[in-house]
Every structure is written in structure tokens, then in C-alpha cells.
Amino acid sequence: MKFILVFLTTSCLAAQPLRVQLVTGGHDHEPSIYALFDNQAGFHTNVKPHPQAFAADFRRNTDVLVLYDMVKTGLAEDKRARLRDFAQAGKGIVILHHAICSHTDWPWWFEEVSGGVYNEKSTFLHGQTMPVKIKKEHPITKGLRDFVINDETYQHLWISPKVDVLLTTTDPTSDGPVAWISPYSKSRVVFIQLGHGPEAHRNPNYQRLVQQAILWAGGR
Template sequence: MHRPMSSLPAATAAIAAAAIFAALACAWAAAGPAAPAPAAGRPAAEAGAARPLKAVVIAGGHGYPEKEFPKVFEGNADIACTFFTEKVGGEAYDDISKWDYDAIALYNFNRKLTDAQQANLLKLLEKGVGLVVLHHAIAAYPDWPEWPKIFGARYYLKDVEEGGVKHARSGWKHDVDFKVRIADAAHPVTKGVADFAIHDETYCRFDVDPKVHVLLTTDEPTSEKNIGWTKTYAKARVCFIVLGHDEKAYASKEYRTLVAQAIRWTAGRL
């Protein structure tokens, strides 16, 4: 895991809708996520299963290959993504009055949320907006006590002692070749994906809620065993996938499939 970095360059102007659905179904947004008519939490049939589901992909606080990352979301005409880079903290949640995204995909790191931003994110989850947490977003909001409860794990950015229990700083290792094993091949997120090899960064010494539904595991000694799972929080479906450090991981067709199916599942389309 890299050290926290300053906010990333501003995103490019929005791409025309026709290009979005024909190619990436994604656009770079320079302003906060906002769109007409809230549709959060509506069942697929009610929201209109024919329309592409809307997802906002939130980055910030951590370096990553900016040109290559959007390719993870290519080839999915049913998913329209807006990419948003947080410059300060949780400004994506400043105003949710016109929110109409079906799912959030987090790829941010070490962000600080104001009380109002925390409240707005919780409101979205209570409405059923899906949440996908990718790679370094394991530590998206490390200072917020509710964050581990939302997605099912806690990553320690430093040594801590709580209630007489010491927790060593969580670890990571770059450029590891390892095998990912599918723990539940019948789940909509993993359906059609077999065990696969990947070149990626591994994380270790993070705590996982024993109540999560494990989807992905590994025997790699530099990693925790459980590296992908689902859970629910309020009315929201939540999926965490530890994979996705750089373009070498982005190139994995299995990783791309998992991300797309995680977005669909959390949005209620699977």
C-alpha cells in the first residue's frame, strides 16, 4: 500500500451519453456526484431494468494508474459509471438531494468524513444504495468507527491498543503472484469465475468480521486468507474485493468480471 498522496488530478469533462453506453459506459466527473431524481434503493424492476444501472466510482488519497483504471469497467453496457476524485475528504456525500446512483464503488484511501458526510452516506445505505469496496478502500475511512461495521473488516494504519488488546499495524506486499480461490461459486458475484492466478499487492494483519459471507480466499502467506466477501448493512448490499492494486491486476479478466458482477449484485440487478 502506498503512503497517502495528495488528491489526484481533476477528472476530464463528462463524455456524451452515447459514447458512455457504447464503450465504457463511464465518464469522468469534475463535480460531485449529482444527477436528477433520486432512485436510490429501488428494485430493478421498478427502476427500469432496461436502463443501465448507475454507479459512482470514488477515488482519492492514494495513487493509482489513472489511465488504466477505467478499463476495469469496460465492456459492460448495462453499467454507467461516473468517476469522482475526492480532493479533500468525503465531498462526494456533501449533497445527496439529487442522488440517483444505484451503487457506489470505493477506490479511495484514508479519507476523513464530517459528521454531515457520515450521516449522508448512512442515509444512502439505509435507502439500499449498493456498496463495492476495492483494494486500498479497505482503509477508506479509518477514523470512522462505523466503517468496519459497514463493510466487514478493519485495516490498521498504525499500531493501536484498545481495551487492553494490542493490534499491530496491518501490512502489505507489492508484486506478488498468487492464486485466488473461489469459496462460493454459486454466488452471483463469483458465478462463472473459476480459481485464477493474479499478480497483485497483498494485505495482511487486518481483522475480518466472522459474519461476512466469504467469496474469495487465498493460501498466499503474505495475505490474509479471506480476501473477498459480501454482507449487508442496513438495506444495502456490500461487497469487498481486496484485489486491484495496479494495471497488472486490472488486466485480469477474472478481476474485471468480479468487479462488474459485484456492482450489479449490490445494485440489486443480480
């Protein structure tokens, strides 16, 4: 009986949805992105724009930070400190699409945490029909097969040689890697370059990718 109670208690704890903080702001986007976060059994999402998202210590109420914002430069030092504290606390960070354009003036962030950055040398192209190849078997790519998506491509990013690439494309307007695990060891960080507009947001492969990335980043 005691064993059953213990088992039930741990089962209930394990079933607690992850607390996701989705950060927006600094870049236009279409509302189709929000459907990815709605009505998910594994996680519950709160949306906050930057810089308010980093105005207070959010380690206690957040398991996974999902960045869909863009702050190219100049994030204030106190807000940088909160982002750094969160990363160092062993939490989860999912960086989506234009959030890779953030913090071009913060080398620690892009060299160690995000594993890449869209800088002044980088270029973009909208509306590409691109093949996406699963490069690595991983909980984030589980159940997915190579797919085609209509999305924006980025090229000439700076990418750390230490990233672990999950997805690639042969689209000639892309660098190739379109999703990777960062080398950062203190928390689980994943970057997914896909996700500009409704064509991507409504693609079931993209939805599964983002949802599995959140669960993985949260340690599930």
C-alpha cells in the same frame, strides 16, 4: 396486445443501466482501473473524487457506489451522514482494494458496513503472484474458476467474524479472505481486496469479478 405492451415496458425498465458513482482520491492509482468501467451495457459510471463525492445527497442519482478512494480518518460529519444515508437507503456499495484502509476512526463503518479495516497493525506487499480460490458460488463469482493474479496482498486486517467470504488465497502474506459480502443488511455491500495495479486491472477474472459485483450490488 395489452400484455405485450406491459411486457415491453417492464423489459425496457429492467434494461436501464445502473448508475454507478466511482469515488477516487487519497491514494495513487493507475488509469488501467478505469477500463473496467468503460463501455459497460449494465451500468454507466461517473467518477468523482472525495470529499466532493459526499458533498451533496447522492441517493437520487446513484444506484451503486464504488469506493476506490482512501480517507484514513477524519471524514467530516456531514459527509459521513451522506454516506450513512446512502447505505441505509438500501443501495449498493462495492469497496475496492485500498478503500478498506478508510475510516479507521469510524467503527460503525468498518464493523457493520465494510466488514473489515486495514489499521495500524496491517501490512502490505506488492507484486505477489497469488492463487485465488472461489470459496462460494454466488452471482459475483458466477462463471469464474480458481485463478492466479499478480497483485498486492494485505495482512493483519481486522475482519468481522460475520462476513461471508467469497474468495480466498493461500498466499502466506495474506490473511486468506480476499473478497467478502458484508453482514450489513440494509444494502448490498461487497469488498474485493484485489485491484492494486495494471496486472490486476487487466486480469479478465478481476474484471469479471468487479463487474458482477456492481451488478449484484445494484440488485441485478
